[in-house]
Amino acid sequence: MALTQTPAAGVPAASGAEKARRMAVLWLVTGGTLLVVLALAGMLLRLTQSLGVLSDQWFYALLTLHSAGMVAVVLMTMAVVLRYLIAGELPIVHWVNVTNYALTMIAAVLVVAATVIGHFGTGWTFLYPLPDHPGPVPGWSPNWAYPYLVAVALLAVAFTLWSLEVLYAGVRRFGNPGRMFGADILTGRSKPGDPDTTNPSIIAAGVMAIGGVMTVIPGAIIIVLMIINNIDRSFTINALVAKELIYFAGHMLVNFDIYLGAGIAYAVLPKYVKRPWKATRVVVFAWWLTAVGIMLPYFHHLYMDFAQPAGLAILGNVASYASALPTVVVTVFTGVLLVYRSGLRWRPAPLFIFAAFAGWIIGGTGALIDSTPSVNEYFHNTLWVPAHFHTYMALGAVMFLLGGVYHVTPELTGQELSDQVGTVGARCILAGGWIVVLTFFASGAMSIPRRYAFVPVPLFEQMATVGLIGAIIVALGILLIAGDLFRVYLPGLTSRSLSSYNSPAIAERSSTGA
Amino acid sequence: MAPQEIAGLLFLACIIALGAGFITVAVTARRGPDDYETVTHTGYRIRRYWFIGLMIIGLVALGLTLPHMPYPLTRQVSASTPVTVVHVSGHQWQWKISPSKVPANRTIEFEVTSTDVNHGFSVIDPSNNEIVANVQAMPGYVNRLYVSFHHPGFYPVRCLELCGLYHTQMLAQLGVTGKNGRVPVASGGQPPAAKCSPSGTSLQISAHGLHFDKNCLAAPAGKTFTITFTNSDTGVPHNVAIYTDSSAGKSLFKGQVVTGAKTVVYHVPALSAGTYYFRCDVHPTQMFGTFVVK
Numbered sequence A: 001m002a003l004t005q006t007p008a009a010g011v012p013a014a015s016g017a018e019k020a021r022r023m024a025v026l027w028l029v030t031g032g033t034l035l036v037v038l039a040l041a042g043m044l045l046r047l048t049q050s051l052g053v054l055s056d057q058w059f060y061a062l063l064t065l066h067s068a069g070m071v072a073v074v075l076m077t078m079a080v081v082l083r084y085l086i087a088g089e090l091p092i093v094h095w096v097n098v099t100n101y102a103l104t105m106i107a108a109v110l111v112v113a114a115t116v117i118g119h120f121g122t123g124w125t126f127l128y129p130l131p132d133h134p135g136p137v138p139g140w141s142p143n144w145a146y147p148y149l150v151a152v153a154l155l156a157v158a159f160t161l162w163s164l165e166v167l168y169a170g171v172r173r174f175g176n177p178g179r180m181f182g183a184d185i186l187t188g189r190s191k192p193g194d195p196d197t198t199n200p201s202i203i204a205a206g207v208m209a210i211g212g213v214m215t216v217i218p219g220a221i222i223i224v225l226m227i228i229n230n231i232d233r234s235f236t237i238n239a240l241v242a243k244e245l246i247y248f249a250g251h252m253l254v255n256f257d258i259y260l261g262a263g264i265a266y267a268v269l270p271k272y273v274k275r276p277w278k279a280t281r282v283v284v285f286a287w288w289l290t291a292v293g294i295m296l297p298y299f300h301h302l303y304m305d306f307a308q309p310a311g312l313a314i315l316g317n318v319a320s321y322a323s324a325l326p327t328v329v330v331t332v333f334t335g336v337l338l339v340y341r342s343g344l345r346w347r348p349a350p351l352f353i354f355a356a357f358a359g360w361i362i363g364g365t366g367a368l369i370d371s372t373p374s375v376n377e378y379f380h381n382t383l384w385v386p387a388h389f390h391t392y393m394a395l396g397a398v399m400f401l402l403g404g405v406y407h408v409t410p411e412l413t414g415q416e417l418s419d420q421v422g423t424v425g426a427r428c429i430l431a432g433g434w435i436v437v438l439t440f441f442a443s444g445a446m447s448i449p450r451r452y453a454f455v456p457v458p459l460f461e462q463m464a465t466v467g468l469i470g471a472i473i474v475a476l477g478i479l480l481i482a483g484d485l486f487r488v489y490l491p492g493l494t495s496r497s498l499s500s501y502n503s504p505a506i507a508e509r510s511s512t513g514a
Numbered sequence B: 001m002a003p004q005e006i007a008g009l010l011f012l013a014c015i016i017a018l019g020a021g022f023i024t025v026a027v028t029a030r031r032g033p034d035d036y037e038t039v040t041h042t043g044y045r046i047r048r049y050w051f052i053g054l055m056i057i058g059l060v061a062l063g064l065t066l067p068h069m070p071y072p073l074t075r076q077v078s079a080s081t082p083v084t085v086v087h088v089s090g091h092q093w094q095w096k097i098s099p100s101k102v103p104a105n106r107t108i109e110f111e112v113t114s115t116d117v118n119h120g121f122s123v124i125d126p127s128n129n130e131i132v133a134n135v136q137a138m139p140g141y142v143n144r145l146y147v148s149f150h151h152p153g154f155y156p157v158r159c160l161e162l163c164g165l166y167h168t169q170m171l172a173q174l175g176v177t178g179k180n181g182r183v184p185v186a187s188g189g190q191p192p193a194a195k196c197s198p199s200g201t202s203l204q205i206s207a208h209g210l211h212f213d214k215n216c217l218a219a220p221a222g223k224t225f226t227i228t229f230t231n232s233d234t235g236v237p238h239n240v241a242i243y244t245d246s247s248a249g250k251s252l253f254k255g256q257v258v259t260g261a262k263t264v265v266y267h268v269p270a271l272s273a274g275t276y277y278f279r280c281d282v283h284p285t286q287m288f289g290t291f292v293v294k
Ligand code: HEM
Pocket: A039, A040, A042, A043, A045, A046, A063, A064, A066, A067, A068, A070, A071, A074, A122, A123, A124, A125, A386, A390, A393, A394, A397, A398, A436, A449, A450, A451, A452, A471, A474, A475
């Protein structure tokens, strides 16, 4: 009963852990709401491709809102959940958490304003010089590029703060960066699972943090340049350089979305399969490879820009293939071994995590095929592209996120989410989600372009209609789960009822050695 | 088989294999618990083969596909091979393609660029609507793509890089000529000639969103007539011009170009009976139709 007791008047200021808990509740309620809205926007896009409800202007505005919003919301909520899961080892710096929340909310308002009011519709990639050159019949006023670009910049600042905070906390905890990233395990000085050694979730968070710091510099450069160009058109940017910078940052961001999920899986899955997921040498080595490998594949976004030197395209191809290895051979393979005949009960948390492995690997396979230049010539900017990234985002990253949410809910709210609702919701999301992505893949293989509200080719509308049915099933599942989430979380948000939040429990939870 | 079909089938095979694997593990997960030491003992051995196997697949895939990269590096033909150069330039929102007809079975060098934002130049096979050539059009750069077309016909051209509101309207056609130097008329991809009959001497047509609202206009033979043209695209110039045929070589009437939103009345001299062609001279690849005089 301690969990629901109401603190008496004059309670002492909340402890760091209690503050972290409240912030996590706030993040998840906000993130959950935004995810529902953005998923419905996605459904509306497919609805338009099927039945033509939106004008082109609205289609592109919502496309931009849906995609920029999804990438950002998934990024920030995943970062928060993972950060919370390792908070027992690395205490959270409260003001950073609050600042990030504020920055993210301001960014959200700016993006909504730019797209819904201003019809800013460049797609989330805002390729130079389109934001400032909407064309002879402008879909938006170039002035709406400012809020959009500023929003992207604010998000970059938020993720960088998160990254610096993780690195700061990790180095404080382990004394030096090497031990945070498992150097002592790699050299054999410590054994995996020894007290005071790192764990896979911390390594994953740390590698993402390094990535975050690496990304902000090119990201900031291009945003500042584009803002200057917006102010004064006579200041021009080289279009190739601009595209390289945008895609470097964009590629990193969507990768963070999925790799943060691995960090969540490390912390969650062992609790259900009752088997340890330790930072073994192979795991450490895989993450070190990822830290480097995550930065090189992005050249594959510019395969069809022959102006990019062919050597970089080949590098992009090799790096794309190679970057799959740590995931396929180590992370997901180990995750599957962990589940294999473990006597596990399929509660929502492990179910979502396991489903995420499938989405990640299968979406990744679609990506690998497309990262072959001679195939890319036929798939570039067709629906194959949304197909593969929805597979590892919607059916991978978001599944990791939900797995994490189901797992931490009792800690955060003192209540369980309903297993029954979770299981039914998961089935809807998976069944509908796979319909959505398979129709995207099939359309891509038929050369149907992406970002078209309508294409006059046979089967376009039929595919969109089947996809729409999938999207409706997904929406039902999401609404079910969101309803349950709000039931459990909203009271936690408004009352200060959950006073006994004890850090030992977190410490136990985040040491994945089980 | 077209490359996208090979890739699609390969992917389908991967989904089935991976899906079967995941489902099997999911279904049997309840059994056990098996001792994890034993599981990893076998598991790590399998992992080694899995790793080696994937390395081999990756290397073979690189070896097989890298020589087919679409770049001048691998596609450029020897200096002695005859090449037809086609200049392609993208604008918001139309393509300028010259020449717009190329011979079949000959290496075509597309030199693709843009005058404003990024566009994506793609050529579609009219027989199955699949992409046969694809390259970005980037301002400040010229991308060179080498391809050859084996079947004469009209190949639709589409934009594949989001370039603003009328991105989906950036349509054009590339004619691929056969041995007789002509594009076969019956080939797919060409819009069927529209039919309509005259009713009076006051014709009306309007332009909206880089489209005419009609694909057929008709006037009585031997009588002067008027065309009331409403251009409702604010800030965009359009006109209506009549030509003897779709090659637009010989014009019968050229309406003055007006910038929208604006309405003009064109006075057109009498024409003799026949089936002609009309278009907007500013957007010839998107705005055109049949002009019937009888
Ligand atoms: C409820 C499930 C979802 C549905 C029904 C949906 C639907 C769509 C549709 C129809 C498009 C337009 C595709 C095109 O023609 O180019 C799209 C684009 C996109 N979606 Fe989703 N989506 C869903 C979930 C997600 C999630 C979870 C994410 C990311 C975490 C995401 C990220 C994106 C991105 C990045 C784009 C590309 C936008 C662009 O081209 O700039 N979507 N989605």
